[in-house]
Amino acid sequence: MSAGIKVSHIVHGYGKKTALNNVSFVVESGAFCALLGPNGAGKSTLFALLTRLFVPQSGDVGIAGIQLKDNPRHALAKLGVVFQQPTFDMDLTVRRNLKYFAALHGISGCDADKRIDAALERLGMAERAGEKAKALNGGHRRRMEIARSLLHEPSVLLLDEPTVGLDAATRKSITDHVHDLVQDTGLTVLWATHLVDEIRSDDRLVVLHRGEIVADGFAGIIAGDQTLSDRFLALTSGSEVAA
């Protein structure tokens, strides 16, 4: 199977502090991969590099078979991103927010309207298109942000701790929603989190700790006969080596 995301020997730091040290992993096309790591593990730095907020000091990233270094615009066109911070303009309507994003990808007019209508319909939120973003609750905003990130039909979706600040039921519904998207559309997903209950045993899992990968495989296999939570704590306490 081809690689949806290929991270090769990434090294990056701030001043003398190394944030990522020789990080390499591959997420197969059409897979859900969780990037698990405690706070400060380097997840945000990795996401900044994957979204080309800045470029790595060494190593490279491939998105849907396109090297970010060689063809950044083409690679970014294949990428959908949901950031940790909400990025909706709260004073603008939901439709206006979605139209703005579509335009950033060069989509406008009837084509943009069609895509926005379809996205809102899928979420059962068509009647709320005219409401200001600040009128939506946290869960709905998150769902809208996921819908927005898919407007340009990317083949890879990155989500940086998308459930932060949401209640348990909403977290589960959003996690299920993204798993369903992977099954139904063949989307490749990289889901950064520090919450183990968002990961299913058949999900791909990459565990990042202190800028290095300490486990890479299927969640059920990495957990072994322990719970994933216990295994994660063991991996990130420094007492055990990579699985």
Place this chain on the structure above:
Amino acid sequence: MSGALICLVAVIQREALRFVSHRSRFLAALVRPLVWLIVFAAGFRAALGLSIMPPYQTYITYEVYIVPGLCGMAQLFSGMQSSLSLVYDREMGSMRLMLTSPMPRWWLLFSKLVASTLISIIQVYAFLAIAGLVVGIDFPWEGYFLAFPALLISGLMLGALGLLLSSTIKELENFAGVMNFVIFPMFFMSTALYPLWKMAEASVLLRDICAFNPFSHAVELIRFALYGQLNFEALGWVTLAFLVFLAGSLWGYDPARGMIRKKA
């Protein structure tokens, strides 16, 4: 319409909608130069004598002299306001959203710049309208048309300065420093409030600083344009400053080299 043009129009629309939805911002932008014109200029009118100098053909009152400077001030504040909103956008994540667009990064930043410049021009014309209709300070009708390209280039220059500053400011809290070390010196050490020869009476060094300040040239460009004249020297300096600030801000936002990499 090409993708790049769609993107430019969307960025301008977004800035315009944000501006309209923040009425207090518009009011503040309007009141600030009006207070200077009505209160400050009235006090100085008696104290400051102005000789005849280009582009003026006759003796003018102090209020008439400072109107172009106050147009520049509106644009200076608008440029810094846009810089502030860029830092805010970066903290909030919407800047990241924009930078993940497949459009070239320089185009995205230029679109932002054009949007903030157009907003600043609306503010200036609103100020000029009140200055003309309420205070009674008006200009030749062709001046109002010719001021537009002058305001465009001066707005782009000041917006590019704001963009450059936004790439170097780490947090929103640091913005107070911009007020103290950029806006105030740029405004006070310029020809906005006093002509160069008046400055020279106080200090030759101060006059030289004022003559070097790109904001002075922006003010002179607007001043001459309002009287239907083109000040080539000012145009040259403002264009040069715009290119330098733009190059600096593109460097600042470059993913490989710039300042942004230090603030993931």
